Amino acid sequence: MKLFKHTWLALTLCIGSSSLWADEVQVAVASNFSKPLETLATAFKAKSGHELKISAGATGKLYAQIENGAPFEVFLSADSKTPKKLVDAQLAVADSQFTYALGKLVLWSSTKDSIDAQGEVLKKNEFKHLAIANPKTAPYGAAALEVLEHLGLTKTLEAKLVQGENISQTYDFVSTGNADLGFVAWSQVEKDGVLKDGSVWQVPEDLYTPIQQDAVLLTKGKDNTAAKALLDFLKTPEAQKLITDAGYGLPKAN
Amino acid sequence: MTMLKAQFHLKLATFELAAQLELPSTGITVITGSSGSGKTLLMRCIAGLEHPQVAYCQLNEQLWEDSAAGYCLATYQRPLGYVFQDSCLFPHLTVQQNIDYGRKRSYSKSNHNLEVVIELLNITSLLKRKPAKLSGGEKQRVAIARALAVEPQLLLMDEPLAALDQAHKYEILPYLRHLQRELQLPVLYITHSPQEMTQLADHLVLMDKGKILASGELQSVLTCLDLPLAQSQRASSVLTAEVFAYEAEFQLLQLCFSGGNLSVPHQELPKGSQLRLRIYARDVSLSLQSPPSIDSCNNLPARVLGMVNPAVGYITVSLQVGTELLLAQITRKTASLLQLEIGQRVYAEIKNTAILS
Amino acid sequence: MILSSEDWIAIALTLKLASLTTLVLLLIATPLAWHLAHTERWWKAPLNALVALPLVLPPTVLGFYLLVVLGPKGWVGQLMQQFGLNTLPFSFSGLLVASVLYSLPFVVQPIQAVFSNFDKRLLEAAMTLRASPLDAFFTIILPLSKHGFLTAIVLGFAHTVGEFGVVLMIGGNITGETRVISVQLYNHVEAMNYQAAHSLAALLVLFSFSVLLGLYYLNRGK
Numbered sequence: 001m002k003l004f005k006h007t008w009l010a011l012t013l014c015i016g017s018s019s020l021w022a023d024e025v026q027v028a029v030a031s032n033f034s035k036p037l038e039t040l041a042t043a044f045k046a047k048s049g050h051e052l053k054i055s056a057g058a059t060g061k062l063y064a065q066i067e068n069g070a071p072f073e074v075f076l077s078a079d080s081k082t083p084k085k086l087v088d089a090q091l092a093v094a095d096s097q098f099t100y101a102l103g104k105l106v107l108w109s110s111t112k113d114s115i116d117a118q119g120e121v122l123k124k125n126e127f128k129h130l131a132i133a134n135p136k137t138a139p140y141g142a143a144a145l146e147v148l149e150h151l152g153l154t155k156t157l158e159a160k161l162v163q164g165e166n167i168s169q170t171y172d173f174v175s176t177g178n179a180d181l182g183f184v185a186w187s188q189v190e191k192d193g194v195l196k197d198g199s200v201w202q203v204p205e206d207l208y209t210p211i212q213q214d215a216v217l218l219t220k221g222k223d224n225t226a227a228k229a230l231l232d233f234l235k236t237p238e239a240q241k242l243i244t245d246a247g248y249g250l251p252k253a254n
Numbered sequence: 255m256t257m258l259k260a261q262f263h264l265k266l267a268t269f270e271l272a273a274q275l276e277l278p279s280t281g282i283t284v285i286t287g288s289s290g291s292g293k294t295l296l297m298r299c300i301a302g303l304e305h306p307q308v309a310y311c312q313l314n315e316q317l318w319e320d321s322a323a324g325y326c327l328a329t330y331q332r333p334l335g336y337v338f339q340d341s342c343l344f345p346h347l348t349v350q351q352n353i354d355y356g357r358k359r360s361y362s363k364s365n366h367n368l369e370v371v372i373e374l375l376n377i378t379s380l381l382k383r384k385p386a387k388l389s390g391g392e393k394q395r396v397a398i399a400r401a402l403a404v405e406p407q408l409l410l411m412d413e414p415l416a417a418l419d420q421a422h423k424y425e426i427l428p429y430l431r432h433l434q435r436e437l438q439l440p441v442l443y444i445t446h447s448p449q450e451m452t453q454l455a456d457h458l459v460l461m462d463k464g465k466i467l468a469s470g471e472l473q474s475v476l477t478c479l480d481l482p483l484a485q486s487q488r489a490s491s492v493l494t495a496e497v498f499a500y501e502a503e504f505q506l507l508q509l510c511f512s513g514g515n516l517s518v519p520h521q522e523l524p525k526g527s528q529l530r531l532r533i534y535a536r537d538v539s540l541s542l543q544s545p546p547s548i549d550s551c552n553n554l555p556a557r558v559l560g561m562v563n564p565a566v567g568y569i570t571v572s573l574q575v576g577t578e579l580l581l582a583q584i585t586r587k588t589a590s591l592l593q594l595e596i597g598q599r600v601y602a603e604i605k606n607t608a609i610l611s
Numbered sequence: 612m613i614l615s616s617e618d619w620i621a622i623a624l625t626l627k628l629a630s631l632t633t634l635v636l637l638l639i640a641t642p643l644a645w646h647l648a649h650t651e652r653w654w655k656a657p658l659n660a661l662v663a664l665p666l667v668l669p670p671t672v673l674g675f676y677l678l679v680v681l682g683p684k685g686w687v688g689q690l691m692q693q694f695g696l697n698t699l700p701f702s703f704s705g706l707l708v709a710s711v712l713y714s715l716p717f718v719v720q721p722i723q724a725v726f727s728n729f730d731k732r733l734l735e736a737a738m739t740l741r742a743s744p745l746d747a748f749f750t751i752i753l754p755l756s757k758h759g760f761l762t763a764i765v766l767g768f769a770h771t772v773g774e775f776g777v778v779l780m781i782g783g784n785i786t787g788e789t790r791v792i793s794v795q796l797y798n799h800v801e802a803m804n805y806q807a808a809h810s811l812a813a814l815l816v817l818f819s820f821s822v823l824l825g826l827y828y829l830n831r832g833k
Contacts, residue, residue, distance in 0.1 A: 060801040085803075129701055134784055137801035162701045162783030165797070169780065172675065178682040178700040178781075303735055329738040330746075336739035342732050346754050355750070359741035404741050 023050045025227045026071055026220075028062045030078030032167055032185055033101065033213060036246035037076065043242060044233050050226040058166055060137060066091055066218060073221025074230055076100065076213065079139045083216035096217035100234045102249035103211030104186035105143050107201040110175050119201040121181065122153055127160070131173040131182030134163045140170070143208040144183035150207045187247030205249075212251065257314050257440055258408065262299040264306035271295050271306070271464040279314065281456030282434055282441040284472075292464040293444045294339075297410050300442070301336055302329040313408055333361070335401030337411040341393040343385035349396050350381040356403030367437060371402050374436065375429055391422035395429070402437070409441045415450060427453055431611055452476075452492050452532045453610045477572050477579040484572070484581060485564035489535040492610070493578040497527045507609075513576030514554040518607045530610040535570055537606040538582035542592055544601055556580065556602040558594055569594075573602055613810050620787050621795035622814075628703070628791060629771040632710040636718040636767050637760075639711070644719050648726035663716045670713065674780025677709050681781070701783035706791070709777045718767040725759025726752075761829055769822045773815070 029037050034056035041052040055062070055070075059078045066072055066086060075092065077083045080099065086092035107122070109115045121127070133141030141163065148154045162178075164170030167185050174182040183203075189196055215234060221227035233239050240250055257279030264271040271292045277283050285293045298304045300311060302319065309326070311318040313333075319326045335356075343352050357368060372378055375395040385393060394414050401409060414430075415423045431454060434441050445451055451458065451472075458475040460467040460483065467482075468475050476483055477491050499508035500522045507520040509529065518531070544553070556573040563569050569589045573580045582602055592600070614622075647659060665673060681699040682688045688698045699705030729752065737747035753760070775793035782789030784798070792815060799808035 058801070060803065063803075064800075129783070131783070134798065134801070136798055162785060165779050165784070165801075172678060172780075173700075173783065176679050176682040177684040177688075178678055178698065179783075301739060303738070328743075329735070330741050330743050334739065336736070338732060338736060340732075342730075342736035344733060344736070344751060344755075355737075355742075356740040359746075400740065404739075410739075 023048075023226055024053060025050060025073055025224060025230050026053050026055070027074045027076065027230070028055050028057070028066065028070070028072040028218075029076040030059045030062070030213065031056050032078055032103070032187065033076055033248075036101075036187070036243060036248070039242050039246070040234070040239055043238060044230060047233065047238075048226070048229050050229060052230070058137075071220060073218055073224050073227040074215065075218055076215045078103070078213055080212040080214040083214040086216060086218065090219065092216040092218050093222050096231060097214050098231075098235070099212045099251040100215045101213045101243050102251060103140060103143070103213060104205075104247060104249050105140060105147065105183055105203045105208060105211065106186045106189065107181060107203060108174055108184050108189050108198055109181040109200075110177060110198040112197075112199055115181060115199040115201050117201060119151075119203065121201070122148075122151060122157070125156060127180035129162045129173075129179040130157055130160050131162050131164060131170045131179035131184075133167045133170045133183070134165055138164075138166050138170075139211045140167045140183065140185055143211050146208040147183070147203055185247070190247045192245065193247075210249075210251075213248070258300070258442075259310070259312045260300055261308070261310040262296065262306040263308035264295065264299060264304060269295070269464060271299070273299075273461070273464070273466050275459065275466060275469060277440075277442070277459075277469070278457055279440055280438070282431075282443055282454045283457040283459060284451045284455035285442060285444045285459045285461060286446055286451050287461035287467070289446065291461040293446075293461050294412055295464075296461065297336075297412055297442060297444060301334060301410055302327060302332055333405075333407040335404055335406030335409045337394070337397050337401045337409070337414045339413045339416055341385070341397040341417075343388075343393055343396060343400070345385050347384075348381065349377065349383055349385070349388070352385070352396060353381075353400050353403050356400045360404045362405060367405075368399070368403055370436065371399050371433065374433055375399050389422075390418050391425055394418065395426060398430075398433070402433075402439075406439070409439050411441060411443045413444050413446075415445070415447075423447075423450070428611070430454060448488060448490070452490060453530070473579050477581050479560045479562040479570065479572050484535075484570055485562060487536075487565065489564075489570055489581050489583065490532050491535070491579055491581045492530055492532050493575075493580070494528055494530055497523050497525050497529065499525070511576060511578060513556070513578050513580075516552055516554075516604065516607060518609060520609055532608045532610050533580065533604055534606065535581035535583035537604065538573075538580060539603045539605065540571065540582055540584055540588070540592060540594070540600045541603065542600060552604045552607075554580075554602050554604070556600055558596055558598045558600060560596060561589070561594065573600070575602060613806065614814075615807065617786060617790075618792075618795060618807070618811055621790050621792050624703075624787060624789075625772055625791040625793075628706055628710060629768045631707055632714060632771045633718070633764055633767045635707065635711050636714060637764070640715065640718040640722055640763065644722035644726050647719070648723050648729070649731075662719050665713050666716050670774070670776025671780055673713060674709065674777040677705075677712070677777065678781050681705060681708070700781045701785060701789065703788050705781055706778060706789050709781055710771045710774055713774055713777050714767045714770045717770045718763040721759045721762040721766065722756065725756040729756065758830065762826060765822055765826045765829075769819055773819065 037054060045051055059082050063082050075083060083092060083097045087094050087097060107115055107119055115121050132144040135141035135145045148157060162173060164173055170182050171184045171188050173179040174184065189200060215231060217227060217231055244250060258277040261274045262271055273296050287293055295304060299306055309319045309321040317325065318332050375398060377395050377399060380388060380392055415426055443454055455472040458472045459469045460475060460481060468478060473492055475481065478484055483489060493511055495509035495511040495516060497507060498510050505519055506517045507523060509516045509518060554575050556575045559572045559574055561569055561571050567586055569584055569586055571582045571584065573582060580602060647655065678700055679685050680687050683692060683698050691698055699708055733751055734747055737751045742750060773793060778791055778794055782794060784790050784794060792811060796808055796811045799811060
């Protein structure tokens, strides 16, 4: 009986071995952060030798996958609500959740000079469509609604709102010119800290609740040292520099 | 007198139709020729179902198509009826509805003749049936009624009986002749059956390889020695004769025509009836002397018009008997013994006669 | 079943979109299918492939290209603006155009199949019975192609109801204008509103199943 128990343990170790001594981490990442994560992965590998296996997707979909047994070990969410939900469902390690980046909301147009630096264009109301991400599902969308609320423009502009399912579709709406302007992520329209094209209004951070993007260690990865190493790495100044370079902000608490 | 004037030049990938026609305005014109000679194509051109490179078509005073003038009436604008080889009844409609399809689109929309036609074609009991429930012969009779329902000024029939067996053919053939006489409607009729041809035709058009070999009175085309019809083993001629007496004792019908008298075994027919007779060339023998008087009835004085040598050992002779033309097929030896030459006077003995109608 | 008023609006919108799409498609697909069934010209194969393209293109890709082409920077969009028309994305008309393209093969193909098997001699027979081509179409072709048309209507309608990717891409998620059932359902799922999602999904599954079952019986009775 004892022998049997040992065999069973060995078997489990073999099958689940990646979580013990492998130098690989299965990471689920919200689409908007998948590009920066690739840069981070290169730096992380150079430093620790560990390799990231990245699956990018919409936060909601990744949540559903994790809930249904997907083999992810670390989850980089686009919000803070979903990691919390995972912790509550005991699918993630309780004290591992932290904010790795802050989303920066901007009002963007693909044509030059159509947006002024103060965002007065919203009040002038001379456009046909204003694109936002679906506020029910995308944090950037919710943030955009907050901004309109603060400016007292919700009622006036309601009829002109078109919603992208996520922030990248919202970007498509604006970049193809179908929407004259839209609330998108700064990370989508900048390169090395400079606007790529069109015109932009950097929305002041006091106009919306910070868009916290939280990371969490998933239960599946709780024994993987490389997974823990990744989460620690994200808090280092080296990683933080890469994150801000990609157009994100950092939480003040850090 | 001319009713249909047509000229077509149609080039297809593997076939070429080059036909010019002038046809009379009465009676049945049979178009015949071996399969693949372009009969159907010619008829489709007349109906406007094909689009020849060169086309001219005119019925009586009415122009249907003139490619030189860029003028073309669509099929549905031409006052014609068309009976297809395989009936082409609409499967979703009953017999009555099929016939009404044409009637509703006819000129008068109240085609009084149609009831007569339905009666004549003996399809009254089929009216409520769907085409799938009809026999081949029934289908064709319905198709004929349907084509007549539009009150056409010209009826085109493309081998309407080809799909039928002999029994069904004999069932319909009498109707056709009868119909044509009742309705006084010119008919163009395609067939390659000698039976149908001799029974129906007033006028005969002979086609070969997309061209028209001959067009004329049935008799003259049948007996023209230059044409393949007269040269075939089954060459025949037709003549029209009138009933003048009946010998009930021997069941013999006594007939007369311009060339003399004929007696034919048959049931009694009213005096004065006009009958069409077919006489195969091989059923006619020739002699130089007048035969003994007993049998003289079917022995007619004739004059040799021409001779041709179509098959080994045989000679076909065309003869004039009164105003009619007759073919005789005899062996070369007989011909040599008789020392036949053109213009010679002989006696033609008719051994067998078929009454066509 | 708990359906919110927004759900009902989405349902009504979807039914309107699917009906109009089917109607427009019948008008376009019928001559197109007839041509494809009978032409022997060189463009037959390319045209067939073009019609079938929505079958293989991922809907979001089709949606993205429509967004580009129909948008103010795309050539269709620019043409429309020159004629003083609004561009199509984010409007019901835009959705209609997208659905027509997306469901095209589902309507063309069943009709084309039945047209290919149509005995053209029946049409010729109708012509000799003094029926004009249009007359013959309604009295002969249509009744004899009934099953093909019914299949096309059912598939076109059902496929438009289930359409999602394209709508998501060019609709802009506007209540009563472009938010159809599938998008509403997706919203519920994304917002982790599972109870509402289940109700709507159940309705959609029930609808699709009945439609396909009906189609099956229809074709069996042929």
